[in-house]
Amino acid sequence: MADPPTGIAVLGSTGSVGRQALDVIRSLPGRFRVVALAAGANHTLLEDQAREFHPDLVWCQVAARHMDLKAAAGRRTRWAPMEEMAAHPAADLVLVATSGAAGLGPALAALRAGKAVALANKEVLVMAGGIVTRAAEQGRGELRPVDSEHSAIWQCLWGEDPAAVSKLILTASGGAFRDLPPRELERVTPQQALRHPTWDMGRKITVDSATLMNKGFEAIEARWLFDVPMDRIEIVMHRESIVHSLVEFADGSVKAQLGEPDMRLPIRCALCYPERIACESIPRLNLARAKALNFSEPDLARYPCLRLALEAGAKGGTWPAVLAAADEVAVEQFMGGEIRFTDIANAVDAALSAHDGRADPSLDEILEADRWARAFTAQRAARPQPVAHRT
Ligand SMILES: NC(=O)c1ccc[n+]([C@@H]2O[C@H](COP(=O)([O-])OP(=O)(O)OC[C@H]3O[C@@H](n4cnc5c(N)ncnc54)[C@H](OP(=O)(O)O)[C@@H]3O)[C@@H](O)[C@H]2O)c1
Incomplete structure (x- = not known):
């Protein structure tokens, strides 16, 4: 039956x-x-x-x-x-x-x-x-x-001993402005930020990909999903979005999961697990056509949101909730033309710096930190900013 x-x-x-x-x-x-x-x-x-x-x-x-x-x-x-x-x-x-x-x-x-x-x-x-x-x-x-990077790590870990994992390596495309000189970032528009070079996604995550906040979020998620400390999670830039992420094991062996950038593949994987069901509609990877796969270190000066996220993730407690809430409000402000693209990082930095955090918070304390960060970031945008944040 x-x-x-x-x-x-x-x-x-x-x-x-x-x-x-x-x-x-x-x-x-x-x-x-x-x-x-x-x-x-x-x-x-x-x-x-x-x-x-x-x-x-x-x-x-x-x-x-x-x-x-x-x-x-x-x-x-x-x-x-x-x-x-x-x-x-x-x-x-x-x-x-x-x-x-x-x-x-x-x-x-x-x-x-x-x-x-x-x-x-x-x-x-x-x-x-x-x-x-x-x-x-x-x-x-x-x-x-469901996220392609975490799905990749999850698939690399199937059948493996979690104790043998030495490092998780998350790949990052670099988002809409990866080739733009940093001085031009101040003038970019929301429409430009929504043009992701490799993935077709919702608005918020597309802007977060352009700041690399998204990759910082993914590092924090990976820390919890796979029970690996933040200092053993590495980010590597990979503009083709073909290698979705990698796991390095204790013996030095590295496993990666590859595929065309198409979210239906990791979604299918999560919905059908543990089965892999044949599917004609998802494009097949042709490595010969892909020709070159490029990798490089992320530039934390160019992507301050990534640095802020990695720091908040390492601190833990209520700081990641403040990071996420301040970012959500700041991205909305950017989309609404209230602040510049480069002010997103300034807004998140200000909230994290002003936050009086808790190390091992209850759910209520997390929700309170979330409310506080939203109100703080909304009020901050309404105030004139110090000269250091403006040109
Ligand atoms: N898109 C991707 O490829 C991708 C990949 C990995 C991870 N993610 C993550 O997955 C999540 C969804 O991303 P997305 O790109 O699909 O976003 P999206 O296109 O903006 O969709 C968000 C969905 O959530 C609904 N929603 C928002 N607030 C709600 C509320 N208060 N109550 C009920 N529903 C609410 C929206 O409803 P309405 O549209 O009706 O307002 C919409 O259905 C995000 O956290 C994103 O970071 C996305």
């Missing part, structure tokens, strides 16, 4: 990762049943998705739209907050593909309920890695990475 379909809750279904996950689900008929769909503001797309997948539960941040959603999805459907979706008995697997801090509560609820969590939402582990990994242990939940 065929296995019953895996019940999946897709949180952030209208975003870049969420839409690609639904493509993967469509491409594997009978394998999954979508039991819940959740989105932020894009209720029109969510209604279309609800009409197609008939989930039991839906959630949209725009509360007034809940009744339309119910009408779109069918009589059985009801709306429920994301925490309830994440712990629902019919959800075997929860994809957390929301952006920002919104995914933390649902990820914790799912792990405490013993679910498998396919985690895309970076801020969850950056803000509260210790609490999230403890929740997974205590609730017997399972964390599966």
